Amino acid sequence: MSLLDVSGLSCRFGAQNALSDISFQVEKGEIIGVIGSSGAGKSTLLRCLCALERPTEGKILLDGADLTLLSERELVAARRKVGLVFQHFNLLNARSAAGNIALPLEIAGWPKARITARVDELLALVGLEGHGHKRPSQLSGGQKQRVGIARAIANSPSLLLCDEATSALDPHTTASILELLADINRTLGLTIILITHEMEVVRRFAHRVLVLDHGALIENGSMATLMRDSRGDPRLENLLADIRPTLPEALKRRLLPDPGPDTRPLLRVVLGPETAGTPFLSHLTTRFQQEVTLIQGGTLACGDELLSDMILSFSAPLSAPLSIFLDQRAHVTEVLGYVPADR
Numbered sequence: 001m002s003l004l005d006v007s008g009l010s011c012r013f014g015a016q017n018a019l020s021d022i023s024f025q026v027e028k029g030e031i032i033g034v035i036g037s038s039g040a041g042k043s044t045l046l047r048c049l050c051a052l053e054r055p056t057e058g059k060i061l062l063d064g065a066d067l068t069l070l071s072e073r074e075l076v077a078a079r080r081k082v083g084l085v086f087q088h089f090n091l092l093n094a095r096s097a098a099g100n101i102a103l104p105l106e107i108a109g110w111p112k113a114r115i116t117a118r119v120d121e122l123l124a125l126v127g128l129e130g131h132g133h134k135r136p137s138q139l140s141g142g143q144k145q146r147v148g149i150a151r152a153i154a155n156s157p158s159l160l161l162c163d164e165a166t167s168a169l170d171p172h173t174t175a176s177i178l179e180l181l182a183d184i185n186r187t188l189g190l191t192i193i194l195i196t197h198e199m200e201v202v203r204r205f206a207h208r209v210l211v212l213d214h215g216a217l218i219e220n221g222s223m224a225t226l227m228r229d230s231r232g233d234p235r236l237e238n239l240l241a242d243i244r245p246t247l248p249e250a251l252k253r254r255l256l257p258d259p260g261p262d263t264r265p266l267l268r269v270v271l272g273p274e275t276a277g278t279p280f281l282s283h284l285t286t287r288f289q290q291e292v293t294l295i296q297g298g299t300l301a302c303g304d305e306l307l308s309d310m311i312l313s314f315s316a317p318l319s320a321p322l323s324i325f326l327d328q329r330a331h332v333t334e335v336l337g338y339v340p341a342d343r
């Protein structure tokens, strides 16, 4: 049984279809990135998953219990299984960092001594030992989010939902918060769903990507799958544009759609996890006597996998055996055009 099993989920606000017939499963220990442009339905999905919104149709099974069928009283208990991390931290400034982390435990009726021990454990887990007495206003953005994460996992939820958890942070702090979340995922086996509009965050962090578009789920797979499926789909191409290598302007201006007598082909080549990180380019050179130049791109870490996304220039027209080799070994091969050989 999956930890989370969403089926036929729809959510309408009057005539507005915020979510239309969405189905997906999440297994224990997975990190899922949910991405989509503004108005795609990300926040509505998040609210449905933490039972703050009742969907119009469909089921949301969390640990086997259907959140859509629970009474208000049962929902209070069910919501404890879902931790929430917010973009703007949502901390109480009247309380210390430790006091904020203690809040869900107090609400759940934990005895005082156990709360103190648990808060100390959580402060250490998120790297805030010695900061427990400080008010949120005395903490940096990254430290505030660490408090937010400690508070969200205090009750040992089955699922951690992160709503744009790094969008208010600078790139360095974003990296450290993603590292913390990945650590928590590894050490506690905690399942994480991260909702974001930043593809870079999804690329670095998620094992699997769900793409929402106008309330519909249009993709559910690894980054490698997303890159393959994005060809010819402007909705996916647009989302990926932030992280993909682009052709330098100087070359773009000289790009010809068809090969000429003295032109070199330019190709976008994506290598999947099975080939990324292997000496693929030198293999092309030795086996096919081609000089291959890396124009843009390289190898990226995508969740736990490697992926190479490159724009390559070849010294000569592609022979039939080379084309076959690329089709067999590369995840995606796309001829971008041809440039005169003097460049």
Ligand SMILES: Nc1ncnc2c1ncn2[C@@H]1O[C@H](COP(=O)(O)OP(=O)(O)OP(=O)(O)O)[C@@H](O)[C@H]1O
Residues within 6 Å of the ligand: 013, 016, 017, 018, 036, 037, 038, 039, 040, 041, 042, 043, 044, 045, 197
């Ligand atoms: N309470 C509501 N009442 C009416 N319409 C709503 C409500 N909540 C969301 N919507 C509509 O549903 C659609 C999806 O909204 P949602 O906020 O889920 O998108 P989103 O992907 O989170 O967008 P953003 O990235 O801008 O936050 C939008 O068209 C929005 O206007």
